[in-house]
Amino acid sequence: MNPRKVSIILINYNSHQFTYDCVDSIIEKTAPVDRKGVDYEIIIVDNNSIVNDYEALKPITNSSQRNGPQIQLIRSRINLGFSGGNMLGVQFADPNTDYYYFLNNDCVLRTDVCSQLTDFMDATPNAGLCGAQMFSGDGSRQITFGYLPTLGSKILGHGFVRMFNPALYPSVRQVYTEPVRVPFVMGSTLFVRASAFNMIGGFDIAHFLYVEEEDLAKRLLLKEFYVYLVPQAEYVHFTGQSTIRTYDVEKEYYISLFHYFRKYHSWFERGLFRVYYFIKNGRKFRRNRVYARLAWFIGRGSPMRESLRYRQIISGQN
Secondary structure (H helix, E strand, O other): OOOOEEEEEEEEOOOHHHHHHHHHHHHHHOOOHHHOOOEEEEEEEEOOOOHHHHHHHHHHHOHHHHOOOOEEEEEOOOOOHHHHHHHHHHHOOOOOOOEEEEEOOOEEEOOOHHHHHHHHHHHOOOEEEEEEEEEOOOOOEOOOEEOOOOHHHHHHOHHHHHHHOOOOOOOOOOOOOOOEEEOEEOOOEEEEEHHHHHHOOOOOOOOOOOOHHHHHHHHHHHOOOEEEEEEEEEEEEOOOOOOOOOHHHHHHHHHHHHHHHHHHOOHHHHHHHHHHHHHHHHOOOOOOHHHHHHHHHHHOOOOHHHOHHHHOOOOOOO
């Protein structure tokens, strides 16, 4: 039987040292094919980093010196965001791959995640997506999955709705020792069945920075593929090393969130969501004036035209 093929896709944005560390951990932890490991490749998408950061990354493709897998480095002339950057990487993946592994470059593997998640997916035909257990840089266990946004959970709270449907709202703080079905896993590590991913057309590239994992899980669910946390597989996430939180970045979250609502909720529900988030941010304006600006932005409907995506300028540099 041929080994299963995994295409690992990383996005680099002005953070080449994290990318090197991530790739080193993949090579170190992933068992070779001759020891019943997976056959894997690594595709790195540079999301229009500054030239010096991109140039520093070029030697990573010399896989023969690194005694590792085939490594491709793709340079985008425009910042495509999370979804777009990963979809560019998909274009260069082996078309016969069995699984895509979308892994943040500011992560390092603690276990042989690729083999563990491959084995789980092979044994679980209804799994479209799974993730490993996340730890922080200090070694503490982190919340690794979340809940798809609903009016009930936002207004009544997750604890209340869990009483009526515990299977749909498993506790995010519980320590799990066996795989568990969850609503969605955090986007820092998304291990996806390629056939299911291809069936739904991949990521929705209208999501520039946020809510990609919720949208992916929702569309897989509509095709009767489920999401699982596999806690035996472990990784460390040095959170948010490529993204600086600013007002514009905070706006981007609500642009993506309301794009999600427009896709899956009625106009009446969207109106209630808008009121909820307007009040949630508006009541915190004394703490920081940025919340008042966010509340006003939400009140205006979180228009997609104000996304950072539309401020991109195509670079003339290679």
